[in-house]
Structures are given as C-alpha cells and as structure tokens.
Amino acid sequence: MDTRGALAVGHLLAERYHILSVIGRGGMSTVYLAEDRKLPGKQWAVKESRKHSGHKEMFYEEAALLIRLDHPFLPKIIDFFPPNEEGFSYLVMDYIQGETLQQRFIRKQYLPCSDVVKHSIQLCELFDYLHNFKPRPIIYRDLKPSNVMIDEQNNVRLIDFGIARNYNEERTADTVQLGTVGFAAPEQFLNRQTDERTDLYTLGAMMYYLLSGGKHYGIASGDRPVEELAEDLPVAVRKVIFQLLAEQPEDRIQSAREVKLRLQEGAGEPVAFRSTEERSHGSQPDRHSGKRRLIVLGGLYPGAGATFIAIALARLLNDADIPHALIEHAGNSPELHSLLFGERHAPVEYRYYTDPDFLPERPVDLRWKDGRTEWLPLPPDRKLEGEWTADHYYRLLYLLDYPVAILDISNRWCDPAVQQMCKEAELILMIADPYPSKFNGPDTQESLHFVEGLSNKAIYWIANRDEAFSGRKEWLSTLPQPPLCLIPSFAGKSLLDAQWKGRIAQDDPEILDTLRHVCEPLLSLIAATAERGGRKRSAWLAKWFK
The missing domain is CATH 1.10.510.10 (Transferase(Phosphotransferase) domain 1)
Structure with missing residues (x-):
C-alpha cells in the first residue's frame, strides 16, 4: 500500500497551515507538523487520511464527535477538512512533543x-x-x-x-x-x-x-x-x-x-x-484510601422487612459512631423517601443519586445527612433515566467517602447489577420472616438458587418479626443456617405513633435499645477485621421447595 502523503513540505493547507515536516506514517494516514500562519509561532499536527474517501457523511460524524471531546489526556481537535477529490481528509490537532x-x-x-x-x-x-x-x-x-x-x-x-x-x-x-x-x-x-x-x-x-x-x-x-x-x-x-x-x-x-x-x-x-x-486539591487527605465495606441487604421475598432492617442497621451504626451511607437500590419501588419524611427533612436543593447531574464533590449542605448516616433514597416520583448497571454503582461507591455502605435491594436478587454487587460485597444479609406462604414462590426459588451459588461469600440470615408462636422452631429450622440476629415483632402501636409523629421508628428509645441488644452479633461482625470466605451450605433447599 502506498503510504505517501498528498501534502509536501512547504504546502499551505487551506491558506493557513504551513507544512513543515512529516511526523509519522501509517497504513491509511500521514501526520505532518504544521505552522499556523494566523497564529505565528503556533504549531499543530495535521492528520491526513483516506479512511473516509467517498464517505463525507461518516467523516463529518467522526469529526463532530472528536471535536466535542475535551480531556487533558486527549489531543484537542481544532479544525477539519472533509475528503477532497483525491479522497484525502484532514484533522488539525494539538502537536504533542514527546x-x-x-x-x-x-x-x-x-x-x-x-x-x-x-x-x-x-x-x-x-x-x-x-x-x-x-x-x-x-x-x-x-x-x-x-x-x-x-x-x-x-x-x-x-x-x-x-x-x-x-x-x-x-x-x-x-x-x-x-x-x-x-x-x-x-x-x-x-x-x-x-x-x-x-x-x-x-x-x-x-x-x-x-x-x-x-x-x-x-x-x-x-x-x-x-x-x-x-x-x-x-x-x-x-x-x-x-x-x-x-x-x-x-x-x-x-x-x-x-x-x-x-x-x-x-x-x-x-x-x-x-x-x-x-x-489539584493540594494537601487534602486521600478520601479513598481507607477500606470501605459494602453490605448488600435484601429480603428473600417481598414484604420480609428488608427496608426496616436497613434503616435499623443505619441507626445502629449511627449510634455506634460509624459513618455510613444507606442506598436504596435503583430497581426498588421508592419507599425510603417516604419513611424518612423527605418532604420535611431532605435538603432544599437535594439531588438524588440517580439524577444525571449528581455531583461528585457535593457540598455538605446538599447531602441528606442525619448524624453519621447519609441517606440516598430514590426520588418518590421514580423518574429514572435508563437502567442502572453495576458500573453505575462502582462510580457511586467511589464517590461515597464512608467506611460502610449499605445497599438495600428489597428482594431484587436476580437483578444483574445486584448480582454483581453481591460479588463485591463484604457481607450479604438475607431477611426472612415467619410467613410460610411466601417461601415457595418462583421468585423466591430463583433468589435461593442465586444465593446458593455464592459459595465464597459471607452470607448471614436475619430472622425478622420473631415472636413466640406454634411454628417458630420449624420456621427457624428451615433457614440454611442459624440466623445471625432475631429481630422481634415490634408493637404496631409504637410503629404507628412514630409514623404519625413524623419520626423514624428505629429512633424510638425503646426500639433502638432492643435493636442494640439483638443486633450485637451483626455490629461486631461489621466492626471486626474483614472475615472473608463464605460458609458451605448443605442440601437444605428441599425444606423450602417441598
């Protein structure tokens, strides 16, 4: 293939760019060093190509894309010329000495x-x-x-x-x-x-x-x-x-x-x-240098109480003076905003993490913080642009400068982004309550199969709404392992009083004191040195599927 360029040293391209020398050649292009006649002393690299010969539309599309790019590790495109009669097109860009x-x-x-x-x-x-x-x-x-x-x-x-x-x-x-x-x-x-x-x-x-x-x-x-x-x-x-x-x-x-x-x-x-x-931030400490733990928390089926447990864990971490964030998974039905009385407590110009303009360096007054907790709920109107993927969560977790992040997935265990986050999580918490009618649904079975496949992960079960009843022993025996925590069924009056007074129920002194006691094993697990490696599970699925 003839790799010689169409321009010669001394040529003046578009009555402006004076060709000084050839910088390099490739199979389809030649790159020249050129001096700008309109800006004396300024030098550019001119790339000549036959790639778009006979395809002006493709050239304009590519040139328009390249001109829009603006990053310090990219050369900036400042001018372009579509394919001429000989089929040569030209891009004028930064000349990089090196x-x-x-x-x-x-x-x-x-x-x-x-x-x-x-x-x-x-x-x-x-x-x-x-x-x-x-x-x-x-x-x-x-x-x-x-x-x-x-x-x-x-x-x-x-x-x-x-x-x-x-x-x-x-x-x-x-x-x-x-x-x-x-x-x-x-x-x-x-x-x-x-x-x-x-x-x-x-x-x-x-x-x-x-x-x-x-x-x-x-x-x-x-x-x-x-x-x-x-x-x-x-x-x-x-x-x-x-x-x-x-x-x-x-x-x-x-x-x-x-x-x-x-x-x-x-x-x-x-x-x-x-x-x-x-x-550019000078001597500020590197906010990403510490070890951060991702906790994925969800119910085995709808209504198991995953969000209640997620808020409870957040308030316990706040009580233990451990900074953290609680994220409501983008695939959930919005609930957290309402439970937190967002109309009253969210910052005036609050940006939801699913907003396209969610900012990395958010001012403190735009973060929805409550003590050591940062809340990240979904917008109540559920206007989510596009599907949230694992990459979105990687970026979000990168921005959150807390030692602990809790991802409340409701019961979305089969969501691809959730499954990827489970592979990255330090702890996975499965929530189940004592209502047997929920155990045998097809979604429940699919979730169980996914969890069974996470053989190298630390998975712990939490029994929610525990109280004395005739089938309690059988219920607990159906779980694949003894539950890490037994969360009691709190009196409906306490929960209703908190709701109607506009308060988070888990902040009620009596409820919080009970949670401290029953969740002590979980808090110790979070605070302890990372315990990697999952637990082997026996053939317990038949108990759930029979």
Whole structure:
C-alpha cells in the first residue's frame, strides 16, 4: 500500500497551515507538523487520511464527535477538512512533543513498573471519561503502545481514534471487527459486541506487554505465565492485569474507575499516582484510601422487612459512631423517601443519586445527612433515566467517602447489577420472616438458587418479626443456617405513633435499645477485621421447595 502523503513540505493547507515536516506514517494516514500562519509561532499536527474517501457523511460524524471531546489526556481537535477529490481528509490537532510508549519501550528496553502503573491509571481516567460520554459511550478499541504518546510532563495522550465508535447496546455485534493482534480483546475477533470492557482488556494486554519485556499475552502458546512479568511488580497489580485479561467480558473488572482504584491500592497510592483532579486539591487527605465495606441487604421475598432492617442497621451504626451511607437500590419501588419524611427533612436543593447531574464533590449542605448516616433514597416520583448497571454503582461507591455502605435491594436478587454487587460485597444479609406462604414462590426459588451459588461469600440470615408462636422452631429450622440476629415483632402501636409523629421508628428509645441488644452479633461482625470466605451450605433447599 502506498503510504505517501498528498501534502509536501512547504504546502499551505487551506491558506493557513504551513507544512513543515512529516511526523509519522501509517497504513491509511500521514501526520505532518504544521505552522499556523494566523497564529505565528503556533504549531499543530495535521492528520491526513483516506479512511473516509467517498464517505463525507461518516467523516463529518467522526469529526463532530472528536471535536466535542475535551480531556487533558486527549489531543484537542481544532479544525477539519472533509475528503477532497483525491479522497484525502484532514484533522488539525494539538502537536504533542514527546514519544510514544512503543518508542520509549524500544529505546529503553525496559519501563519501570511505577511508570507503567502511572500511565495505566491515567488511561483509566481517560477511559472513564470516554465510557461515560453522552449521549452514548465511546469505545476506543485499539489501545496499544504506539497509540499512547508520552508528553514532556510524562503524562499520556491517547492518539489515533481511527476505529473508536459509539457503543450501541441494541447491537449484538460490531459491523466491522478491528483491533491489533496481541492487544485486541477476544470479542473483537469473534464477531461479538465490543463495549467498555473491551478497552479494559486492551489495557491489561498493553500492561502485560510492557511488563514482560515485550511478550504478547495469549499469542501462539496460549496464556502467558505470570512469571514473565517483572519481579518487582506488586502482587495486587499482577492480579488486576490478569483480571483484565479474562476471556469473557463478564469475568473482567467491569469499569475503568474500578481498575484505577485497584491499581492505586495495589501500588500503594503514592502521590505521583494520583489523578490530576486529586492532585489539584493540594494537601487534602486521600478520601479513598481507607477500606470501605459494602453490605448488600435484601429480603428473600417481598414484604420480609428488608427496608426496616436497613434503616435499623443505619441507626445502629449511627449510634455506634460509624459513618455510613444507606442506598436504596435503583430497581426498588421508592419507599425510603417516604419513611424518612423527605418532604420535611431532605435538603432544599437535594439531588438524588440517580439524577444525571449528581455531583461528585457535593457540598455538605446538599447531602441528606442525619448524624453519621447519609441517606440516598430514590426520588418518590421514580423518574429514572435508563437502567442502572453495576458500573453505575462502582462510580457511586467511589464517590461515597464512608467506611460502610449499605445497599438495600428489597428482594431484587436476580437483578444483574445486584448480582454483581453481591460479588463485591463484604457481607450479604438475607431477611426472612415467619410467613410460610411466601417461601415457595418462583421468585423466591430463583433468589435461593442465586444465593446458593455464592459459595465464597459471607452470607448471614436475619430472622425478622420473631415472636413466640406454634411454628417458630420449624420456621427457624428451615433457614440454611442459624440466623445471625432475631429481630422481634415490634408493637404496631409504637410503629404507628412514630409514623404519625413524623419520626423514624428505629429512633424510638425503646426500639433502638432492643435493636442494640439483638443486633450485637451483626455490629461486631461489621466492626471486626474483614472475615472473608463464605460458609458451605448443605442440601437444605428441599425444606423450602417441598
């Protein structure tokens, strides 16, 4: 293929851009260094391409997309020219003085682990921006060392958006499968849909290449051994790399922001690894450095009392002076706002976490706080734009600077986002009450099967509305394990009095004192050092299904 460009040194493009030299050439494009005649002394990179020859509409669509992008790790597009009669189109963009990661790797033959991790974290920040771009995410799909520039400040700039595209969740496969062998994800060669996780695979493949002396993962001899990676690479970072390189997208880390957090934790979070945004806050402490626990809490079936227990746990953590947040799952029917008397107690300009403009750096007076509790209910009118996924929750949990977050899922155990959060949770609490008519419903059985599959998770049962009755012993024996807590059936008068007085029932002194006593094992579990590893469960399903 003829890779010579149509422009010559000395040419004046559009009576403005004076071509000074050729910077680089590829299969379909040539990049020139140009001087701006309207802005003397200003230099730009001009990319000439035949990719859109005969397809002006596609060029305008791509150019319009690129011009809208605005991120410190992307070169800014400032001008463009559609395909001419010879089929050449032009993009004018920032000229980045530096070298590509590939050039640096070849020149040095070795890159320090700290540099690779730093640049990978920066790429995670950029992918997080692209993957959350509106109206649709942008999937880059061709990450490799030769497409990553390192500027004079030792920061990354991602170049060559030749095969980037908007993600369309309605499509089951890409129209064109492209990627670079050695870095492309398996789905790019199997006629499958690519999505955000495709970019995360390519990030893992690039890290492996740079940290193994230039070996490609999975080429020729199958998956490469871990011993090929640099010896001084932290174990936690190795784990991240191999998670990113999982063959199935669902087995990878699911969001760029989560990858960034794990890389920061694995590398010890030195200041040099913090994002531009984090560094801009000066000497403020890193609010994400502490261990945060996610507790997923739900009823085995509707009406088991999951929200009552969730509020009770929140008030007990407040009583124990443990900062925390209570999140009402986006798939629930809105209930928490009403139980908390939101019309009276929510901040005047309160933003619900499901709002598109929910802000990361929210002023304290816009947080709905009650002592050590932050409430995150659903809007009572239930106007939720789009479906909430696990990635949404990763972002939300990243923003919540509390040691404990409680996710009240009602009985939505079969929701894909809930199931992913269960895999990330420190504790899973299952709520059941003594009404046997609810045990054998099809949704209950499906929830039980899902829970049975979480063999490596710490799952605890809570018996709600416990009181003396003829079948109490049989009821408790049907649970897969002895309940961690027995929550009594509180008098209806106490609950009604609290409701009609506009107070949270769990704040009633008598109710709170009882909860302190019966929930002591749960509070000790939360406060203790993390107890990982689930409990093996015997063949108890027959008791529920008979």
